[in-house]
Amino acid sequence: MTQWDIEDITPALRDSPPDRRNQVWRNWYDRLVSQLDDSDYRFMNYGYLGLESPKLEPSDEANRIFIELYQVTLGDTSLTDKDVLDISSGLGGGAYWISRVCQPSSLVGMDFSPEVVRLCNKWYGGQHNLRFVVGDAEALPFPDNSFDVIYNVEASHCYANYDVFLREVFRVLKAGGVFCWSDFQSRTSMGKIETDFENCGFEIVSLDDITDGVLRSLDSVHKAISEGKLDGKQIIWGS
Numbered sequence: 001m002t003q004w005d006i007e008d009i010t011p012a013l014r015d016s017p018p019d020r021r022n023q024v025w026r027n028w029y030d031r032l033v034s035q036l037d038d039s040d041y042r043f044m045n046y047g048y049l050g051l052e053s054p055k056l057e058p059s060d061e062a063n064r065i066f067i068e069l070y071q072v073t074l075g076d077t078s079l080t081d082k083d084v085l086d087i088s089s090g091l092g093g094g095a096y097w098i099s100r101v102c103q104p105s106s107l108v109g110m111d112f113s114p115e116v117v118r119l120c121n122k123w124y125g126g127q128h129n130l131r132f133v134v135g136d137a138e139a140l141p142f143p144d145n146s147f148d149v150i151y152n153v154e155a156s157h158c159y160a161n162y163d164v165f166l167r168e169v170f171r172v173l174k175a176g177g178v179f180c181w182s183d184f185q186s187r188t189s190m191g192k193i194e195t196d197f198e199n200c201g202f203e204i205v206s207l208d209d210i211t212d213g214v215l216r217s218l219d220s221v222h223k224a225i226s227e228g229k230l231d232g233k234q235i236i237w238g239s
Contacts, residue, residue, distance in 0.1 A: 022138075025158045026112055033091075033116045042093030042123070045154045046184075047217035048072050048210060057101075063093060065217040070094045072210055073153050073182040079104040082148035085172070086110065087137050088155035092120035099130040104149075108142075110135040140168045147172055151180040162189070166200040182210065 047065030050072065060067055079102040086095045089109030099107045109132040111117050120132040135141040137152075138161050150169055159165050169179050179202065185193075197204055 022112070022136075022158065022160050029113050030115050033113055033119065042091045042096065044090045045069050045094075046214050047221070048213040049216040049220055050213055060097065063097075065220065066093065067097055068213075069182065069217075070098060070151075070153060072208075072213065073151060073180050074098075074102075075180065075206065077149060077178050077180055079107075079149055081105045083146065083174075084108070085142070085147045085150045087140070087150060087152045087169070088112070088158070089120065089132065090155070091116065092124055092132060094153060095120075095130060095132075096124045096127060099124075099127050104129060106131075108133060108147075110137075110140070112136055138164045138168060140172050142172045144171050145174045147177060148174055149178045149180065153182050154184070156181070156183045157185050163196060163200065166196060166202070170201045178205075184214075 043063055043066035045066055046069070048069035048071075049065050050068055053064075054068065054071060056064060056067060079098065082104050084098070084104040084107045086098070086107065086109045089095045089111050092109055095107055095109040098104065107130050109117075109120060109130065111120075111132065112135065114134050117132045117134050124130055124132070133141065137156070137159055150173055152169075156162060156165060173179060194204055194207065
């Protein structure tokens with residue numbers, strides 16, 4: 001049985017000013033990731049479970065709910081032969097799946113944790129079109145007009161300055177590029193999300209509420225735990 005020695009960071013997040021929250025997340029994240037070197041975990045999101053089941057390779061079925069969150073985030077965006085950036089790539093499972101299945105020319109997974117970047121380069125070093133780098137979502141370490149497609153999955157709620165993040169994404173996107181985003185935020189923040197994007201220069205092509213699919217994912221895991229099919233102490237959820 002795998003268990004992790006991590007603390008509840010809710011009080012620290014609640015009591016920290018916005019400019020300190022990134023550091024709170026970083027410290028918690030590094031502590032967790034330092035315990036994962038020999039684990040099989042490659043995803044850290046709540047997942048998504050659609051009403052239909054997209055076809056996956058048999059080797060990917062165990063991670064279906066997590067992969068489906070990436071699928072619904074990307075929608076019908078073509079990544080073939082594109083230069084792609086995954087901001088806050090986490091344990092790299094999503095980037096690895098996308099690099100194999102969606103056939104981008106290059107995919108850069110960027111995360112603010114040096115420890116997780118080290119692990120990802122170790123785990124996925126054999127994938128020719130994939131690499132991982134350390135970087136800050138609010139100060140992206142790339143030149144202007146670098147990427148055709150950028151995506152960000154269930155991570156931006158951790159950022160201290162959301163508008164700064166959006167401006168950085170817009171800066172490094174090529175003209176005509178696509179930004180795919182999914183996250184959970186407060187009702188107030190979500191209520192002005194369209195304005196936030198438009199104020200940073202984006203044209204919104206589609207905006208969907210995927211809450212029901214995320215809840216189905218969570219329910220499926222809770223059911224598996226209650227039926228003894230899954231060990232709840234071996235589940236990592238977060239971002």
